[in-house]
Amino acid sequence: MAQSTETTDWVSRFADEVIEESERRAPGKPVVVASGLSPSGPIHLGNLREVMTPHLVADEIRRRGHQVRHLISWDDYDRYRKVPAGVAGVDESWAEHIGKPLTSVPAPKGSAHPNWAEHFKAAMVEALAELGVEFDGISQTAQYTSGAYREQILHAMRHRGDIDAILDQYRTKKSPAAQAKKSQKPVDEAELEAAEGSGAAAEDDGSSGSAGYFPYKPYCGDCEKDLTTVTAYDDDTTELTYTCTACGFTETVRLSEFDRGKLVWKVDWPMRWAYEGVIFEPSGVDHSSPGSSFQVGGQIVGIFGGEQPIGPMYAFVGISGMAKMSSSRGGVPTPGDALKIMEPQLLRWLYARRRPNQSFKIAFDQEIQRLYDEWDKLDAKVADGTALPADVAAHARAVGTAAGELPRTPRPLPYRTLASVADITAGHEDQALRILSDLDPANPLGSLDEARPRYDRAEAWINTHVPADQRTIVREEPDAELLKSLDEQARGSLRLLLDGLDAHWSLDGLTHLVYGVPKVQAGFSADATPKELPPEIKGDQRKFFALLYHLLVGRDTGPRLPTLLLAVGQERVRTLLGD
Numbered sequence: 001m002a003q004s005t006e007t008t009d010w011v012s013r014f015a016d017e018v019i020e021e022s023e024r025r026a027p028g029k030p031v032v033v034a035s036g037l038s039p040s041g042p043i044h045l046g047n048l049r050e051v052m053t054p055h056l057v058a059d060e061i062r063r064r065g066h067q068v069r070h071l072i073s074w075d076d077y078d079r080y081r082k083v084p085a086g087v088a089g090v091d092e093s094w095a096e097h098i099g100k101p102l103t104s105v106p107a108p109k110g111s112a113h114p115n116w117a118e119h120f121k122a123a124m125v126e127a128l129a130e131l132g133v134e135f136d137g138i139s140q141t142a143q144y145t146s147g148a149y150r151e152q153i154l155h156a157m158r159h160r161g162d163i164d165a166i167l168d169q170y171r172t173k174k175s176p177a178a179q180a181k182k183s184q185k186p187v188d189e190a191e192l193e194a195a196e197g198s199g200a201a202a203e204d205d206g207s208s209g210s211a212g213y214f215p216y217k218p219y220c221g222d223c224e225k226d227l228t229t230v231t232a233y234d235d236d237t238t239e240l241t242y243t244c245t246a247c248g249f250t251e252t253v254r255l256s257e258f259d260r261g262k263l264v265w266k267v268d269w270p271m272r273w274a275y276e277g278v279i280f281e282p283s284g285v286d287h288s289s290p291g292s293s294f295q296v297g298g299q300i301v302g303i304f305g306g307e308q309p310i311g312p313m314y315a316f317v318g319i320s321g322m323a324k325m326s327s328s329r330g331g332v333p334t335p336g337d338a339l340k341i342m343e344p345q346l347l348r349w350l351y352a353r354r355r356p357n358q359s360f361k362i363a364f365d366q367e368i369q370r371l372y373d374e375w376d377k378l379d380a381k382v383a384d385g386t387a388l389p390a391d392v393a394a395h396a397r398a399v400g401t402a403a404g405e406l407p408r409t410p411r412p413l414p415y416r417t418l419a420s421v422a423d424i425t426a427g428h429e430d431q432a433l434r435i436l437s438d439l440d441p442a443n444p445l446g447s448l449d450e451a452r453p454r455y456d457r458a459e460a461w462i463n464t465h466v467p468a469d470q471r472t473i474v475r476e477e478p479d480a481e482l483l484k485s486l487d488e489q490a491r492g493s494l495r496l497l498l499d500g501l502d503a504h505w506s507l508d509g510l511t512h513l514v515y516g517v518p519k520v521q522a523g524f525s526a527d528a529t530p531k532e533l534p535p536e537i538k539g540d541q542r543k544f545f546a547l548l549y550h551l552l553v554g555r556d557t558g559p560r561l562p563t564l565l566l567a568v569g570q571e572r573v574r575t576l577l578g579d
């Protein structure tokens with residue numbers, strides 16, 4: 001069992017508050033925290049915060065020895081609102097299903113799953129398992145169609161006047177100007193998807209027809225769509241009549257035995273807070289503004305005899321470097337996409353180290369290399385006991401859960417080095433192993449597996465997120481023309497490098513050598529520190545490095561030179577440098 005972190009980071013502070021509140025509301029019962037996800041398409045990486053925030057708090061509570069249920073409500077009984085762009089196996093014909101529950105829409109062609117919701121849920125479940133997130137999944141389709149909420153639905157219908165009155169306070173506050181402003185705000189599709197978060201934000205809060213207000217909507221008995229209007233309801237018999245505006249179907253059912261419909265979102269959510277006894281459920285900024293589902297829910301939940309959960313607002317999580325992928329993939333990076341290029345520890349850390357109200361970006365571009373450097377530095381500080389308490393806490397939450405440590409890479413070599421090696425070796429594993437062993441010849445790798453899974457993540461990043469014009473292609477033949485045109489000084493620098501290769505063939509050795517050559521040429525010791533050197537040395541070093549890049553890869557820049565030299569191999573380096 002992992003130890004509780006003693007420090008008070010944001011997770012710890014929420015855990016204190018949630019435990020205390022749970023003791024007050026439901027003494028002796030497991031603490032309940034919740035997340036909601038709508039499998040209306042690929043689940044956006046930005047929505048992972050909806051799960052990670054309660055997960056981290058639940059995990060801290062478990063570390064302290066309490067029982068916790070982390071519910072993930074799959075909002076799979078929500079209506080299918082639109083056909084997402086760029087999803088493989090889906091075409092415009094899916095538009096005919098708009099208005100049906102997500103579980104009644106066919107899965108994309110070729111899917112192994114029985115319906116739309118299950119298809120997209122499966123990818124998320126897989127990612128959550130890899131991230132070490134323990135949860136109880138609750139299908140809202142299963143809940144509604146089994147009649148689990150029947151009493152709550154009848155109760156809401158009896159109190160529809162009260163509900164209508166609460167909603168009405170906010171309806172009048174929605175000025176047309178404010179509405180217009182919101183819709184004019186330029187947001188891309190991906191951001192919009194993330195903003196919608198859990199529960200169908202676009203869904204209305206119930207219909208006020210000539211028969212009055214009803215917080216319940218049946219799915220049509222003929223076409224299955226939710227384009228229905230309740231035209232009559234009798235509280236005593238629970239007889240409900242609706243008509244479908246899509247197909248014209250009409251029927252009268254007895255709500256006390258009818259299970260094909262749902263409460264509207266703004267009533268559904270607080271009903272479930274009360275039903276499950278939720279103590280903690282954060283929500284996105286869109287759900288926290290005045291008149292939002294969270295605020296209105298806080299008033300409606302009392303009708304169901306419950307209380308509003310502790311519900312911090314979380315800021316959006318941005319993505320950097322997905323532009324290329326966006327155009328081909330409908331603009332939806334998923335948690336699974338992130339886990340292809342980074343280990344779960346790194347992804348967990350990004351969420352653990354920032355308070356929910358702080359926004360941050362998940363990097364798919366070059367920034368991921370810097371992020372990994374930062375993570376490795378923290379890892380080393382934690383190991384030698386010099387990290388700050390809050391950083392130690394974030395690190396502990398990243399590397400494991402109350403159930404134990406997540407599997408880690410046995411030899412976590414620098415990500416940027418692994419990426420360079422994968423870049424240069426282009427899938428040749430024997431070459432990659434040779435180079436990685438040369439990094440530290442005193443302590444060579446027994447097999448590439450020791451560097452996995454980090455190596456595989458770095459390789460996937462190089463192959464899927466680094467544009468072709470930034471990839472490294474080592475020259476096949478020496479650049480004879482350039483070699484011939486070199487002046488005395490350039491030739492001299494290459495000579496110094498070539499003569500030192502044998503003795504310096506390791507990452508540290510080559511680093512010392514490539515920086516030392518210009519110093520030696522200028523008459524200083526290779527060990528001279530910047531203070532002992534004239535400023536011109538910097539320019540000499542830049543010139544020397546550019547020459548090496550040109551001779552090795554035919555460009556001005558490339559991976560760090562020591563890594564590149566190791567990757568190219570001593571024999572080929574000698575050939576390309578005209579030895």
Ligand SMILES: [Zn+2]
Pocket residue numbers: 220221222223224225244245246247248249
């Ligand atoms: Zn219909």
